Amino acid sequence: MFFNRKNLEDHDLRHFYKKLLFPRLVEERMLTLLRQGKIGKWFSGIGQEAIAVGSTLALEDDEYILPMHRNLGVFTTRGIPLSRLAGQWVGKDSGFTKGRDRSFHFGSQEHKIIGMISHLGPQLAVADGIALAHKLKKENKVTLVYTGEGATSEGDFHEALNLASVWELPVIFLVENNGYGLSTPVSEQYRCANLVDRAVGYGMEGILIDGNNILEVYNAIDTIAQSIRQKPRPVLVECKTFRMRGHEEASGVKYVPPHLFDQWSALDPLLNFEKFLLKAQIFSDIEIQQIKTEQKAIVEQEISSAFIETEIQADIQRELNDVYASSVYTSKNNGPSKENSKRYIDTISDALNLAMERNDNLILMGQDIAEYGGAFKITDGFVAKFGKERIRNTPICESAIVGAALGLSINGYKSVVEMQFADFVSCGFNQIINNLAKTHYRWGEKADTVIRMPTGAGTGAGPFHSQSNEAWFTKTPGLKVVYPAFPDDAKGLLLAAIDDPNPVLYFEHKYLYRSLTGNCPEDYFHTEIGKARLVHEGDQCSIITYGLGVHWAIEFQEQHPEYSIDILDLRSLQPWDKQAVETTVEKTGRIVILHEDTLTCGFGAELSAYIAEHCFEYLDAPVMRCASLDTPIPMNKLLEDQFLAKARLGSTITKLLAY
Structure with missing residues (x-):
């Protein structure tokens, strides 16, 4: 393996080695904990560390990186404390997701890292949006997003690359090609010789590099990044590498021919870089051992601290409060507003x-x-x-x-x-x-x-x-x-x-x-999300509805003045106004839930269940749903009219009032 140091000084190479060594030592410790049953799952990146570390070192600290499961080196190279990472992995409150998700399914604005979700492909388009924001702000910044060779078969990959190309977004799409999507070899995943061959189809450059050579990774990503900071455009990079462990440890490696382990063991990114540094007298054997001893002690201390941390106390209210970001609704106009009739x-x-x-x-x-x-x-x-x-x-x-x-x-x-x-x-x-x-x-x-x-x-x-x-x-x-x-x-x-x-x-x-x-x-104003609107008052029954259903209800009331109907327009379905619903139920005791959607599992089912559970004592009749037929929507006008809930509104109200 040839290492081209270019203009890197000795202190740079020493720094690179320490950054490359640290995730390997962390992984070795995590595998031990896995065997001891102290953690439940681990996706190993052993053998692939040069990609994460080399590419992260090539970016500026305020440039976003979107990594995947095996990119521990991104997180450690960006300086996230190992104690917090360990807290994340074992589900402690110090973790980034407060025990709500595992491994690297999180982000950190402080470190400009946006982690993945399990669906592999979606983060590629997220990188497009981040890069678009940089471009709109006229910032000369690069966004780096990782994916595996398996995810290049997903539609998300193709959509994201096409969008980045059309909009000339400064994104580096980095494919870690480690030969297997879980157990499926690349021969069963795609037919092109190399994945970068696809770049031409998107009108972008494609660059193939040795993913096990940290200096080749660093030099290539550094060169690309410098270029597209000045001339925004996407670039597709393929890093050839190999996964020395299973997809995750429970998967095993029996599906991999043994000779591949022999072949790729000889290309170990850490051991080969270490040999290079020793030969170039950047480090001595004694210094290497000293660094390993120091880093192992740090790893042990930081990971151990997560295990002795207090367990999370389950708190229902905290969980509910954290589903949504805080929002405040105010009237945005400045005093009385002129009104006009508008469509x-x-x-x-x-x-x-x-x-x-x-x-x-x-x-x-x-x-x-x-x-x-x-x-x-x-x-x-x-x-x-x-x-x-x-x-x-x-x-x-x-x-x-x-x-x-x-x-x-x-x-x-x-x-x-x-x-x-x-x-x-x-x-x-x-x-x-x-x-x-x-x-x-x-x-x-x-x-x-x-x-x-x-x-x-x-x-x-x-x-x-x-x-x-x-x-x-x-x-x-x-x-x-x-x-x-x-x-x-x-x-x-x-x-x-x-x-x-x-x-x-x-x-x-x-x-x-x-x-x-x-x-x-005419002015700027808010209608508060989550607040219903009573559009007509009555006392015989209530129609709870929304959208076009509101106008069906109003039309029915106008055509049947002999009925006295409360018509409640929900306006918001998530969240929805429980208080307004309870008020109209208590007022009339007879409820029709009307919506244009099909009957089975439509939103009316949730309303009906809530009323039955919380307002049963106010009811004088069963809650009745009036919805569209449980079929796809037909085109023919007569069939469409028959399909829609409006066709059954009159009979539903008659049945309700006769109960």
Whole structure:
């Protein structure tokens, strides 16, 4: 193995060796603890340390790195105290996730490290968002993100590289190719000779390096980083290496041919660098042994301190409090506000415009939202006013855009992502459910983004453009879900969502865009998330609903003045206004829960269960749900009308009042 020291001084090489040695010693200690049954799982990076250490040394301390399971060297090289890392690994309060997650599933803004989730690919797009924020701020910074060769088969990999290329983002995508995805060899994973061969397809450079040579890693990443700081663009780097342990220790290594261990043992990154330093007389044998003795003592002391730390005390209230970042809702206007009659769609556009004016760090992203103005023309004219840096057309890559939104938030920006249709959000589902929703609970970082969801039926658009899919998200802790029914709430809830540091799913009904007009304040204001609105008072029964269902209920009441109905518009579905629901239940004792979504496991099921559990003594009849049929949404107008809950509202109320 040839080590090219280039312009590195002797003290640099000594520093590199200490940084390379330390994670190896930590790992050896952790493997001992694993055999002793003192820890439950470990993903070993033995044999791969040169990649993590060399690439981290090549970056500036304030540049973000997004590592994976086997990149202990990133954390130790960046100076995170081993005692805190050990606290993380054994689930103590000193750990970064307070016992809520394991290994490296956390981030640290102090150290500019953003850890992974178990789904391998999503962090690639998060790196895009972090890099975009640097580019928008005109900062000459690089973002480094790791992945394994296995994850290069995932859609997230391709979406993230394509997005970075199109937007010329300063990201180094580093693939650690260790030969196996768990037990699957690379021969069964891809057909190209090297993964960097894919770079040309994205219009970017691809560089192949020896991942076991710390100086080759350092020199290559240093050169690339210096270049793209001055000329922002993505680069794909493939580091050839080998995993000397199993995928995790329980996996074993029987699936690996023995000759590969012999071959790669001879290429051990630590031992070969050590031989080089001894031959070059940078260190003596005595000095090497002294360094190892000193570092082993540190490792033992730091890890032992985590084990003697007091165990976490389970506290329900603390757990609940940490699901969401703190948010405060205030009336943002300065005194009485002038009101004008506006269409539902125009108040959404007004809210975005006001928010863009107020927040220089707010970015809008979505398909066709720039010059074209979006599929529904809500952002028409925004490019001329705010520029293409802030009004960003995206490729068709929902997962990458949601991931980039999280990256923007991590690096100081806010974003609103437009799903062209709410139905298409399924392509970004993992990023929302497992990344946006869980980030604050896991390690205290906000996910300051809003996802606009043009939703609902009534236009004959069929199964893939008409779904009311709010229930996909209402059960996920960490997300907020709002669903305005009126123009003023469309504006107030969108502004509140943008100012909220948590991820908010904002459902806007397409049918109401141009069919509904109402008074709305001209100024900047909030409709508080989590507060319902009583839109009609009555005493015979209550309709609890939201979205288009509110207008079905109002229409029914107008057509049947003989009934006296309380109509409660929830407006927010997560959190939802339990007090308002309890009040209307106590008032009338007869409840219809109405929503456009399908019946089974729709949000009404949660409301019904809550009322049965907490308000049973107020009920004079069973809680009745009126929802759409348990089928996909048909296109034909007659079939769509039959599908929708509105078709059964009258019979449901008649049945309820007759009970």
